[in-house]
Amino acid sequence: xxxxxxxxxxxxxxxxxxxxxxxxxxxxxxxxxxxxxxxxxxxxxxxxxxxxxxxxxxxxxxxxxxxxxxxxxxxxxxxxxxxxxxxxxxxxxxxxxxxxxxxxxxxxxxxxxxxxxxxxxxxxxxxxxxxxxxxxxxxxxxxxxxxxxxxxxxxxxxxxxxxxxxxxxxxxxxxxxxxxxxxxxxxxxxxxxxxxxxxxxxxxxxxxxxxxxxxxxxxxxxxxxxxxxxxxxxxxxxxxxxxxxxxxxxxxxxxxxxxxxxxxxxxxxxxxxxxxxxxxxxxxxxxxxxxxxxxxxxxxxxxxxxxxxxxxxxxxxxxxxxx
Numbered sequence: 001x002x003x004x005x006x007x008x009x010x011x012x013x014x015x016x017x018x019x020x021x022x023x024x025x026x027x028x029x030x031x032x033x034x035x036x037x038x039x040x041x042x043x044x045x046x047x048x049x050x051x052x053x054x055x056x057x058x059x060x061x062x063x064x065x066x067x068x069x070x071x072x073x074x075x076x077x078x079x080x081x082x083x084x085x086x087x088x089x090x091x092x093x094x095x096x097x098x099x100x101x102x103x104x105x106x107x108x109x110x111x112x113x114x115x116x117x118x119x120x121x122x123x124x125x126x127x128x129x130x131x132x133x134x135x136x137x138x139x140x141x142x143x144x145x146x147x148x149x150x151x152x153x154x155x156x157x158x159x160x161x162x163x164x165x166x167x168x169x170x171x172x173x174x175x176x177x178x179x180x181x182x183x184x185x186x187x188x189x190x191x192x193x194x195x196x197x198x199x200x201x202x203x204x205x206x207x208x209x210x211x212x213x214x215x216x217x218x219x220x221x222x223x224x225x226x227x228x229x230x231x232x233x234x235x236x237x238x239x240x241x242x243x244x245x246x247x248x249x250x251x252x253x254x255x256x257x258x259x260x261x262x263x264x265x266x267x268x269x270x271x272x273x274x275x276x277x278x279x280x281x282x283x284x285x286x287x288x289x290x291x292x293x294x295x296x297x298x299x300x301x302x303x304x305x306x307x308x309x310x311x312x313x314x315x316x317x318x319x320x321x322x323x
Contacts, residue, residue, distance in 0.1 A: 054068035091129070154179045161176075163209050175197055176197065180193050240277070242301040251265055258274060263277070
């Protein structure tokens with residue numbers, strides 16, 4: 001640690017140490033990191049407290065200093081790679097945040113973070129924001145942050161909710177559900193829940209939720225629940241058009257190529273069979289089946305067979321010589 005650093009600079013370094021150690025850090029450890037005495041380390045803790053930053057201390061062998069939660073948000077210290085990584089992650093998930101002048105909630109928050117950064121790091125982050133071009137994901141959806149926050153909070157305290165939902169076709173209804181988890185999948189936000197009107201697992205797109213009201217009823221989370229795996233499995237069930245695809249290759253060989261929403265892969269003789277459903281047979285044929293590296297035969301349903309036949313005809317015509 002250079003000796004010319006001021007007490008203020010060392011206090012900020014102390015803050016950075018506290019932010020990186022959620023379990024607490026002793027005065028000796030702070031002193032060793034700063035290259036100062038234990039007495040000086042305690043003085044820097046005092047400077048932080050005078051600035052309104054809540055630093056709590058506990059005694060004993062497992063004690064130490066840790067940041068508390070207070071009314072005032074303490075300064076957040078980022079390294080240059082951390083700051084640039086944060087900006088990149090925001091732009092990747094929310095391309096509209098790239099425009100500082102756009103009326104975008106996430107973009108406004110990103111601007112505040114950049115302005116709070118030290119000059120050198122902030123300059124790099126601002127340049128990345130201005131000059132990087134982000135292409136929006138046409139499949140992504142942006143749910144209302146307040147509704148999403150309400151669902152996450154209800155899930156955390158295990159409270160049942162009443163939600164108003166509007167389907168893709170425009171039908172609207174109210175459902176009483178146990179909000180098990182909020183899951184982000186390929187740019188879309190889903191609520192994985194148990195719907196009491198159907199007594200079944202349901203997945204709802206949160207951007208289609210119109211209202212949420214928490215109830216006084218509590219619920220128990222299923223033991224061993226893997227929210228991502230449960231969501232993936234549920235997305236392949238209950239759609240209008242059945243699917244059945246047969247493979248001659250063994251299940252272990254085919255399984256790594258199958259996305260869970262495509263259905264359930266089961267052994268069948270020397271090969272295996274994929275059984276599921278879809279709301280869009282054309283998409284199922286073009287974006288899923290056409291990408292598989294294994295030979296297959298579509299046995300059902302009729303809509304999927306028609307979609308595969310149309311795709312095969314289209315490709316055949318593309319390479320047929322016209323005479």
